[in-house]
C-alpha cells in the first residue's frame with residue numbers, strides 16, 4: 001500500500017453515520033472514495049456524498065455511493081481532498097486539475113475540511129513547486145494578467161496537454177498559471193488575489209483546513225489547525 005492509500009484508509013475513520021461527505025478530486029481523493037465504498041459495503045455505513053468534479057462523480061457512481069447534487073445542499077459535515085502543496089500554517093495550493101470552483105466551495109461550506117497528502121506535498125512556502133493556478137473569466141484574462149503583474153506575478157495561459165489550444169476548466173474559465181516572487185507569503189497572496197476583479201477562483205486555500213493527514217514511509221502524521 002502506498003502513502004496516499006494509507007492516509008485515505010486512515011481518513012475514512014472520520015466519517016460517521018448520517019454525515020454528508022464531500023468528495024475531492026485527484027488520485028488521493030480517489031483512494032478515499034474507494035475506502036468509503038468499502039465501509040459502505042462491509043459495515044453498512046450510511047452517508048450521502050457530494051462530488052467536487054465530474055471525475056469524482058463518475059468514480060462515486062461506479063462504486064455505488066449515494067450522491068447529492070451540489071445545488072441541493074446548504075452545508076456538509078466533512079470535505080476530504082488532496083492538495084499539491086501544504087505550507088506549515090496549513091495553507092494549501094490546489095488546482096492542478098480543473099475543478100477549483102467546486103473544490104473551494106465545498107472546502108468553505110464544510111464543517112470540517114480534511115486534506116490528505118504524502119510527504120512530497122509539504123513545502124516551506126506556497127508556490128515552491130508549482131505556479132499558482134488562477135481561473136479567470138475568459139474575456140478578462142488580459143486585464144487579470146496585468147493586475148497580477150502589478151502584485152509581482154508572471155502569468156501565462158495554461159495550454160492543453162498536447163499544446164494545441166487553451167485549457168478550459170469545468171467551470172468554463174481559462175487558467176493563468178502564475179509564478180510569484182519568493183518573498184510573498186501565501187496568506188498575503190490569497191488576500192491580494194481575492195481582490196482582483198475577473199478572478200473566478202485561485203488555487204490558494206487559506207484558513208480553510210481543519211486537519212492535514214500526511215503519509216510518510218508507511219506512517220500517518222496528523223496536523224490539526
Ligand SMILES: O=C(CO)[C@H](O)[C@H](O)COP(=O)(O)O
Pocket residue numbers: 024025026027028029081082083084093094095096097098099100103
Ligand atoms: O487539487 C487537486 C485537484 O484540483 C488535487 O487534489 C491535487 O492536485 C492532488 O492530486 P493527487 O492526489 O493526485 O496528488
